[in-house]
Amino acid sequence: MKKLINDPKNVVNEAVAGFEVAHGDIVRVSHDPIFIVRSDAPIRGKVGLVSGGGSGHEPLHGGFVGYGMLDAAVPGAVFTSPTPDPILAATQAVDGGAGVLHIVKNYTGDVLNFETAADLASAEGIDVRAVIINDDVAVKDSLYTAGRRGVAGTVLVEKITGAAAERGDDLDAVVAVAEKVNSRVRTMGVALTPCVVPHAGEPSFVLADDEIEIGIGIHGEPGRERIKLEPADAIVDRLLAAILDDLPFVRGDNALLFVNGMGGTPQVELYIAFRRAAEVLEEKGIAVTRSLIGNYTTSLEMAGISISVLKLDEELMSLWDAPVQTAALRWGR
Template identity: 60%
Template sequence: MKKLINDPADVVSQALLGMEVAHGDRLRVDHEHKVVFRKDAPRSGKVGLVSGGGSGHEPMHGGYVGLGMLDAACCGEVFTSPVPDQMLAATTGVDGGAGVLHIVKNYTGDVMNFEMAAELAADGDVQVRSVVVDDDVAVQDSLYTAGRRGVGTTVLLEKLVGAAAESGRSLDEVTELATRINGVGRSMGLALTSCTVPAAGKPTFELGDDEMELGIGIHGEPGRKRVPMTSAAEAAQLLVDPILTDLPYGTGDSVIAMVNGMGGTPLIELYIMYGEVQRLLEKAGITVARCLVGNYITSLEMAGCSVTLVKADDELVGLWDAPVNTPGLRWGV
């Protein structure tokens, strides 16, 4: 294992120290609970947005804390859910009197622990709502989930809902919007290599030089099937076709599209993939209103990529264009 770390047991805590000194103009860190807060949280009268999950998926979630996105993110150990105490600290720490929305990826530990934290917060008179993101079309159930996994739509949802909360929408309005976005978002990914969890010290799974895993999960969970290595054009089709048929998407639709790297794929390859995805969408009569290309929800150093589409209308495009200032996304400021 070759990694730029000190002690595997200290990876998350030391990364949070680095994050704090790098982005102290926008963030503050509760090191006891491993929670990244927006520096000005809580903001009176604003709905607080809290997300989180296991570390190793950076920039998600801590990198999306700031103006126009999250108010706090809970950081679990690598590929391990945060505990309810962390989530409770995040929830109470961002409550400005307008309530708090939990944005939860559909992994069993995350769902259970956020539910416990919401109950504890409610005992303290904090109004909490939750939306569970379950956008992965690859598999219905996995090693970590009951139902579909929560993957790339989480990033787009946090941006869109973050803009709505920033504009002063109520907890009911923000919750309804988050639920609607999850309903029109779909994702699928593939892996070219495994990744190595620092505490394990060895690859999570074995993948031959001439193979790729189609429909991989962000923790290295198995996908739909293992297939021979192929071209970018064919790989894009293997990802896009299941997404388009699942919602379904069709002629005349407009989407926000993301081609996301899993951590170990160079940007030059991601742009090749985006070109192929765009070509397939145009062929299907689908317009890309806005796009992202890069590493936004990763799996340590895994090579591979994922495609996410969110069906967009004028309202969502307007929310997408609203200012955002986080370590992971920034425009309009």
């Protein structure tokens, strides 16, 4: 394992400390318990947005704290959901009296730890609600399983819901926007190489030189299927087919197309994938009216991508376009 780190135990602490120095204009950092919060939090009368989860997915979530997006982010150990204490502390830190929304990716650990924190926060009189993100079509959904995972679509939920909170929507309305985005976004990923968790020191799975893993999550888990390497266009077609099978579109619909790098993918490859995905959507009469391309929900240094498609309407488009000022996503101010 070759990593630019000091001690695997300090990866999260030190990275967050660096984040604090770099983005002191946008955020404050609490070190014990550890969380990142908007420098102007709590904002009176604004619904607070808190997300979090295991580290290793940066810029998710800390990079999305700031005006028009999250009020706080709670980083756990690498690929391990945070415990309730920092989630509770972050919830308290952003509570401006209008309630707090937890944006939680659907993993048993994340759901349970956020649930516990929400119980504790409610006990202190904070109105806490949660939305569970489950955009990953690689996993079959069912009432009897852990259900779909939350993956890169989370970024879109955070941006759009953040804009709704920023414009002054109340808690019910903010929850409704978050649920609407979650219900209209689907994601599917592929890995070309695995990643190495610092404390493990070994790759999360082993792929031969001509193999790729289809339907991966964002924690170095193996995917649904291992296949031979194919040209980029063929891989993109597979991912999109799974997405479009699941998300009903009609000709004339508008979509936001999000090609997400898993951390170790050269940018040219993201754009090659974007080109093909846009082409396929256009062929189906779906207009790509918004787009996002880059490393936004990563698995450390994994090479690979995920593709997310969000079905837009006027409201979602205008919330997407609204100003945002975070370390990783910024426009309009």
